[in-house]
Structures are given as structure tokens and as C-alpha cells.
Amino acid sequence: MRTRTSWGLLVFCNLLIGAFFIWRLQTDNQQAFLPGEATHGHHQIELACEACHIPFEGVPQKACLDCHAEELEMANDSHAESVFSDPRNLAELELLNARLCVSCHVEHRPGMVTSMGVTVPDDHCFHCHFDIAEQRPTHTEMDFNTCATAGCHNFHDNRALYEDFLLEHSDEPGVLVTPLVSKRDEPEALGPPLSFGDHDAPADREVDPALLAEWAGTVHARTGVNCSDCHVAEDPKALWDDSPTHKACKSCHENEVSGFLGGKHGMRIASGLSPMSPSLARLSMDPEAMERELGCTSCHDAHKFDTTRAALDSCLGCHADNHSKSYKDSPHFKLWQEEVSGIGVPGSGVSCATCHLPRESHKKGDDKWVLVQHNQNKNLQPNEKMIRGVCMECHGLSFSIDALADPVLIERNFQGQPSRHVESVDMAVQRAIEDLKRKKK
Amino acid sequence: MLRGIEARGLVTAAASAVTLVIIISLAVIPYSRTVRQNIPFDILWRSGLWQQVTGFLLLGFSLMCLALYFRKHWRRLWFGSFSSWRVLHGILGVAGLIVLVAHTGMRFGSNLNLALMIVFVAANLGGALAAGSIWSRYQFARHLSHKWRRRIIWIHVLILSPLPALIALHILSIYYF
Amino acid sequence: MTIIARTVCALTLGGFFLAALAIGCGSGGGGSGDNQESGTIFTPRMMADALYAVIESDRTVYTREVVDRLQDEEKVIKASEHWKDDKALPLPAQMFRMGAKMASDKTNVFSYSLLSLWPINKQNAPKTEVEKQGLEAVAERQKPFYAKETLGGKTFFTAVYPDAAVAPACINCHNNHKDSPRSDFKLGKTMGGVVIRIPLSQR
Secondary structure (H helix, E strand, O other): OHHHHHHHHHHHHHHHHHHHHHHHHHOOOOHHHOOOOOOOOOHHHOOOHHHOOEOOOEOOHHHHHHHHHHHHHHOOOOOOHHHHOOHHHHHHHHHOOOOOHHHHOOOOOHHHOOOOOOOOOHHHHHHHHOOHHHHOHHHOOOOHHHOOOOOOOOOOOOOOOOHHHHHHOOOOOOEOOOOOOOOOOOOOOOOOOOOHHHOOOOOOOOOOHHHHHHHHOOHHHHOOOOHHHHOOOOOOOOOOOOOOOHHHHHOOOHHHHHHHHHOOOOHHHHOOOOOOOHHHOOOOEOHHHOOOOOOHHHHHOOOOOOHHHHOOHHHHOOEOOHHHHHHHHOHHHHHHHHHHHOOOOOOOOOOHHHHHOOEEEEEEOOEEEEEEOOOHHHHOOOOOHHHHHOHHHOEOHHHHHHHHOOHHHHHOOOOOOOOOOOOHHHHHHHHHHHHHHHHHO | OHHHHHHHHHHHHHHHHHHHHHHHHHOOOOOOOOOOOOOOOOHHHHOHHHHHHHHHHHHHHHHHHOHHHHHHHOHHHOOOOHHHHHHHHHHHHHHHHHHHHHHHOOOOOOHHHHHHHHHHHHHHHHHHHHHHHHHHHHHOOOOOOHHHHHHHHHHHHHHHOOHHHHHHHHHHHHHHO | OHHHHHHHHHHHHHHHHHHHHHHHHHHOOOOOOOOOOOOOOOOHHHHHHHHHHHHHHHHHHHHHHHHHHHHHHOOOOOEOOOHHHHOOEOOHHHHHHHHHHHHHHHOOOOEEEEEOOOOOOHHHOOOOHHHHHHHHHHHHHOOOEEEEEEEOOEEEEEEEEEEEOOOHHHHHHHHHOOOOOOOOOOOOOEEEEEEEEEEOOOO
């Protein structure tokens, strides 16, 4: 009898545990199954399991490409899947299946991650490039774990690091002659300029005159964007929405909103989770900002839409790591203050956004336009991704490479000079000279 | 004769299990930092195939350990003495711990995996205690009373009780995600 | 009691069986059978020859009618290795490789590549024994070379075709590039080989 009771209890207790987990599997919160924390790139959406996983199918390559394909394409991916698809590479693929993202970027294995969310050892280049010293005698003394960690090469994005590019920009000074960023373009006006009295908020609503005054002073009013253009409800029956979301902004700022949703500030919303908040961040944040939530208006304000504030004060309202805290002592901030106060010419200042939400030039035929890239992840890591689009607007290539390869200098927000010189530009020049000599003979 | 063998077997099992549990709880075998190592030991944790081999081996050992229970309560169909079965049980327990190291690299993980790992390690510790208590019966004049021995074995079994569900869920989660 | 015990015993055995099964399934994906249509039978060699005719013709047209004409005769646009950055035409070899990449995304019925015993990019040097033999053979005899080879457990029909310098642009670039191991390529002579592979087995 006692045995039977024990068995009954055992079965009951196991069924209970099983039922709990299976119930969790049916809900949105599947944290109970999370085997380990995700990398810095994905931790925000680690509870949006279905963003990457398909039940009983694992993580298909498509899940990675849904978010990263465009970026890899833009980066001219040096190790694109197609580089390996020829059967002649089969032997090497058995060592490391580089056709799949998840071969080198395994998630939920905290102890396995090195830098950049990579989970294979730093010297993985050895598998295929073991004989590099034969082609490049300058590389003889270099260790394979320094290929991608010393500011010389990236696995995917070498747009600012390939040899001919180094050569082309080899004689640039630390600071260029015209260190200016491009002027930002605005969307087309919706109509003629509007003033305070033209607002079209419903008559039954109490409207704060201060808010109206803020609106009347913005580009929005100047370009005919009225209250009802933004306060448009998702439900077609309702005429008004008190708190419009990014969806309202998207009707005019599609590029900016899709950047926001693809980046660290909006990826949670894009995955159907609650908005990102400093309390969920892994970087140091201001303790007083912990409960804030990120949407368009958290940086741009709801009626002011002050881009000067959005480019700096909004960032420093939450970010409190050493790099952020050192910014106001940096030469970049001095330039920004000068631009804002009118001493410096437009485009000469460097705010947080200048580097992290940079202005990107677009071109189609004779049309040229400049938009702000709101996906800060596009040029964040590896930081050499920032060289071409950001640093080289104002700085020479070699100086930019040196600065970004110096973690202490980055932490001090570029107060001072790079402590170490990355020799890649010198090597490219040296090889070009040798080649010239060879041809003369 | 058998007593001697059983005593030696049990004490060895108990001592090995305790040592292993301490090592498991304290140390983590790091992943290799180079692809140029002579013995690519961390393939155990990097390759899905090896994870399945060690995982199902672990499951097999666990199920075989369960045989002791049936040898005790279902005597007619089994061969061999209960004492030798008990020694085998101890050896299997220790072997299971070794495979556990191969399966996890001593990383406890989070959530479900953490729960499973804690239960598994604690159960082995309980098993080691039980082995020690039985061994003490042969070794010392003032050994633990029968009541205490039973209690320790009971604790060993009690810790093990959520294991079936946790293992099943762990296997499910691996194939589900 | 007995029923429970029996169940557990069955589970023990079942567990091992499932383990073996799961490992078996996990380690190898199933191969699908050949799906041949009836009618005309093409041998791998015929298929390779046909593919080569298309690949080679397309690139020759691009080299002569686009690159050579616009770069060297009309001098309106240049072809450059860094064509995106330089806002230039892709080099004929790059156009070839881009096509090979795109084809490989669409099908695994065949694959092709451009290799040489004297490549600018060392990753395009022969890697397999058949590639080496083939490239040496076509450099010597200027005739196609055919062989079977096994790579990663799969058997392939591998054809190597001589790849000659069809335009001055080819030899100018290859003779002057600092990574080129040779500077004496001549117009009309073999510079490397087009390698076409057709898998003969799925596994």
C-alpha cells in the first residue's frame, strides 16, 4: 500500500513538473526553457524564441538572414555562403561549416562566446589560411588569433580594410581638410506651412497650448504636418489616438523607423515584445532612467521633435557607461557645442548620433539624398564597420584604424591620441613600392 | 568474501562520486581557445552529434541504475545477489557522473537545464552517502542504525523523483528548439 | 507492482532503442533518389560540355563587347576589381564568379569555378588532385580534361576546360597585378581552366 502511494506521488509530481513546462511552452514566456543567456546582440530578444527557432526544426539559416542578409550584402561579405558552396571546399567545410551562421555564432552558450558573438576560437582563420605567411612574408610572425582582433581584418566586412583601399587612402592626415558631415534631407512637405491657429485637434479635446506652441515651432508645422496626421488611430473607426506609436511616424519616415526597428532600440518591438528599456540593458545605464521605454518619442519628444536634443541629450539621459560619460570632455563635444552655438559651421559638430546614428548618402541616377540610419547596430561591431561611413567623413583612414583599435581611447571617448599604430596601411604601401621596383627591373 | 568485495566496491563508488560531485560543482572545463589543439576535446560540447551520444549514454546509465530498485522489489526474475547488484549500481552511478562531465563540461546552464543538473548532481551525492552508510555497516562496530541507513536511501530516492520529468523535458527542449 | 516494473524495463530498453534511433537520425540527413525523366539521356560529359559552351560564350561576349569595347576602345568606363567602390565595370573573371555564385544558390545539380595554376587569389589555385591534373593537362594540350573524383564522400564528374586569354584586358591585368605569380601571359594562350562539377551520387 505504501509503495503504491509512493509511486502515485512520484508519478503525480512528475506530471506536475511536465505540465508546468508544457504550459509554459504554450505561452509567450518560455524562459523556463532558456538554456543560457544570449549574446550581446540577441539578449534583448532572447525570450522571443520564435524569432529564430522553428519547433522541431532548430534555427534555420533563414532566421539569421531575415534580419542580417541586407547588411551582409551591403558589406560585400568576404565570406558569403556562396564562397563555400563549391564542392571543392567540402573538405574544409568538414572542419568548420562556414556556410551556416550558427556554425560560428552559437547562441545561449555564455562560456563559448569570444568577441562579436563568435563562438569559435579566435584563430579559426587557420583552418583555411594556414599558409598565409607563404603569400605574405610580413605575416610570418603574426599569430592566427590576431587576424581579426588587431584592427586588420574582419570576417564579413572588409570595406575599409582591403589592400587597395588602404593604398588609396594611405596619405591622408589625421584630420581631413574639410571635416564635415553631410546635411540631412527631410521628407517632402505634406502641405503649406501651418501656424498655431491652424491645428486640427478635435474640438472636444482639451489641448495644452504649450504643446501646440511646441508643434508650431517644428519642421512638422512648417511642412504642413497637422495634429491629425500623427494622431491617427490604428482602428479606422476611431478618429484620434492620444499616444501614436512608431507606426504613425512610419507613414513619412519609413527608412528611419525600419532602421529603429532593426537596431538595438527597436528590436524588441519588432519581435513582438515590450519596448526596450534601460532596465533590460547590459550596458551601464543611468539608475534614474531604468523604467523608461524606447519609442520614437522617447528621444525625439512628442511635440518638439528637437533633433539637437535627440542627437545627444536623449542618449545621455539613459547611457551611463564610461564612453558616454567621457563624451562631454572630448574634442568631439567641443565641436558640437560650437556648431550648436553657431560658431562652428553646420556639419562640423560631432554628437552621439553623428557616429552611432550616422547620416547616410543615397543615390539613384541624378537623385541624391541623405538620411539618418537609425539602426546603430549597422556600424557598431566590429567597430571597423564605422570607418568608412563615419570616421572617414572627418579623419584619415590610418588614424581611424588606429583609434578604433585602441579600447582605452574609445573608453575615454577619443580624448588623446591612439596609443598603438596598426601597420596595415604601411604594409600595403610597402608592397606597392616593392611591386613598382619589380616592374622597373 | 562478497562482503569484502561489496564493502570495497561501495566505498570506492562513494568516494569517487563525492570527489566527482565536488569537482563538478566547483570547476568548469573551459572551451578551447584555439583550433590548433592536439586533442579537440571540446568537440564534446560543440558538436550536436557528440551531445546526443553523451546525452543518451547518460540516459542509458540512469535507466540501468533504476534496475537496483527492481532487483530489490521483484526478486524472482533477476539473477545474481542483491549485494553485487548494489555494487554495480554504484559503479554505474560513478560512470554516469563521468559521462555527465563529458556532456556538460561541468556547466550548469540556466532554468530547466540548471534544475536538471542540480537534481542529477544532488542525487549522486545522495547515492554516495547511501553507499557510505551501507559500507559503514561492515567496517565499524558503531555503524549507523538501520533506521538512518533507510533514511539516507530514502533521501537519495526522493531527490531522484523529479528526474524522469526533467530528463524528458530536457530531451524535448533540445529537439523542439 | 509487476506492471510498473515491466513498464520501466520496457522503457529502459525503449530508451536505448530511441537513443540509437535519434542519433542515427540526427547525424545524417536522408538522401533523395534520382529523379530522371525518360527520353533523351544526357551523359555527365555532354551536360558539362553544354554548360561550358554557355558559360564560356557569355563571358567572352562580356569581355569583348562590354569590357574591351568600353574600356579599351571607347574609353568611356573602366573595369575594376573594386567595381562597386570605383563605380566601374566588374572584371570578366568577377562576372564569371558572380554567375557561379548565383547559380550555386539556385541549384546543386552542378557547380563551376575558374581556377589557375597561376592565380591572383591563392584560393583559386588547385585544391584537389583532379583539379591539379586537369589544370596541368589543359595548359599543356589545350583540350578538355575529364575525371571522376570523390569529395566529402560524394562522387563527382569533373570536367576541366582550357581557359585562354580572349582579350588584351585579360593579359594586361594578369601580367601587371602584384599578386600574380606570372607576368608573361600571352593573348590566345591558356591562363587557367574552367572547372565544372556534376555530382554523380547524392551521398
